[in-house]
Amino acid sequence: MATYTLYGAEVSYFTGKARAYLRWRGVDFEEVLSSRDVFxxxxxxxxxxxxxxxxxxxDGEIVQDTADIIAxxxxxxQLKPPVQPEGPLQRFVNELLHLYADEWLVIPAMHYRWSYCExxxxxxxxALSAPEASPEEQFEIGRNMGQMFRGxxxxxxxxxxxxxGIEASYEAFLADFxxxxxxxxxxxxxxxxxxxxAFIGPLYAHLLRDPVPGELMRRIAPRVADWVASTHAGAKDISPLPADDSVPETLVPILQRQMREQLPALQATAGLFEGxxxxxxxxADLPRGFGMIPITIEGRTAEAAARAFQLYRLQGALDxxxxxxxxxxxxxxxxxxATGGEALSTLQLPARLTRGNYRLALA
Ligand SMILES: N[C@@H](CCC(=O)N[C@@H](CS)C(=O)NCC(=O)O)C(=O)O
Structure with a gap:
């Protein structure tokens, strides 16, 4: 019998993150499809x-949230090397990129899935929800379920x-990566x-596995597509991180994009949280969102929900x-x-967030 059980699905963003980690970690685990019955x-x-x-x-303890599962x-x-880098500067950048992958790359991931692969x-x-049903029944079940995500x-x-703007930004991200x-x-x-x-979250299930963005990634960024496939498979070929706690220069354009796009949204969300x-x-349990904020991607602006969970990942980076x-x-x-993120050094959340009983709450 496997030691750990992962309930999830191939189509799921965050299941990919946990699965890639468990494979790399090399622990014995079984993945169980999150069908209607399992829900x-x-x-x-x-x-x-x-x-x-x-x-x-x-021991049967049930854990939710990918960061908690990994922790x-x-x-x-207690295996070596740990999933966290040893160097404090590397740890900070690791948390920044975790925040970016979980809470910002969700925008291109959801766009490409629902605009092109509905x-x-x-x-x-x-198929995942009712594996025993006919293709026609599955489509109807999937439509009911998928419309919630599409919405x-x-x-x-x-x-x-x-x-x-989202497409221009994503293609530039692929070039930078x-x-x-x-x-x-x-x-x-x-x-x-x-x-x-965390990068496997958006880049595997939605952006590589979904047919239209998958074709795009393989065509314009084959090296990224290969990296996603091998990291999702367990990334066995590894060597140490730089011992001097340095951070690769080639991350600067990726962090610049994060600071340009995500940081203003985080600041605006933190402002509504204060209200x-x-x-x-x-x-108190946090609501899913605090209202609406403007977001701008490559000069294109729209209103978006001020999602509360982003602030929890932001808190990890600020810590x-x-x-x-x-x-x-x-x-x-x-x-x-160098990355246009000076405002992050003075950004403070007005209260601490915590997780308990599988929910996000005020500490
Ligand atoms: N922060 C959570 C996010 C999990 C999440 O959003 N999962 C998606 C599927 S990939 C989901 O089930 N969403 C349902 C919902 O948000 O209502 C984690 O890291 O586990």
Whole structure:
């Protein structure tokens, strides 16, 4: 019997992140398809709301949120090398890229799936949800389920106005990541860290596996497509990270894009969070969003939901920044200034967030 169980699906963004990590970590695990039955018998009774992936630990403990799943396995296994880089500056950049992959690359991922692969996605959703049903029944089941995800795209700021900006930005990202991969096997150097597995979230299920963006990635960024496939398969060919806690220069354009696009959205979301706090009490569950904010991608602007969960990943990055001292902090500030992210050094969340009972809450 496998030690760990991962409940999830091939079409799912965050399942790809957890699966790639578990394969790399080399632990014994079984993946169980998150069918309707699994939602009814495991996920809803234990977690309380419909979400994947969910992992069962060897003692039966149920864990949700990919960062928590990875942290739990790391703590139990104590294997080397760890998924977190050792260097404090590398840790900070690892958290920044984690935030970018989980909470910003979701925009191109959802755009390409739902603007170009809608019917295909309905069939996939139906097949995973009701594996025993006929293709026609699966399509209907998948359409009901998929429409919920499709309906999220305007909330992410995917509109006719922003779509050209999203596509231009994503293609430029692929070019920047290709240049990086020509110089380094993984984001921070010779071995994958949390951020690499986070990149697998958007880049595997949606942007490589879905047919239209998959063809695009293979055509214009074959090196990225190969990297996604091998990192998703478990990334076995590894070497150490730079021992001097340096960060590859080739990450600068990727971080510049993050600071240009995501940082203003985070600042605006933090502003609305401050307003929400005025009537909230400690321990209160956070809403999914705090209202609407403007987002701008390659000069194209739309309203998008001020998603609360982004602030939790932001808190992880700000904590890693706050842990820096002396010369390392000076190097981080230099990197922030080179990437247009100076505002991050003074950005503070007005209250701490925590997770408990599988939900995001005010600490
Ligand atoms: N922060 C969570 C995100 C999980 C997530 O958003 N999963 C998607 C599928 S890939 C989902 O089930 N979403 C349902 C929902 O958000 O209502 C994690 O890292 O596990």
């Amino acid at each position: 009814a018998s495991v996920i809803l009774p234990k977690v309380g709301w419909p979400v994947i992936p969910v992992a069962a630990m060897p 739990h396995v790391e703590a139990r296994e 019917e295909w996605a309905y069939a996939e959703f139906g 999220m795209t305007p909330m992410l700021g995917v509109t006719p106005e922003t779509i050209p 290709t240049r990086h991969l020509k110089a380094h096997p993984f984001l921070l150097g010779g071995r994958p860290c949390l951020a690499d597995f 929400w706090l005025k009537t909230a009490t400690p321990g 890693a920044y706050a842990a820096l001292e002396g010369e390392t902090k000076a190097r981080a500030d230099k990197l922030l200034s």
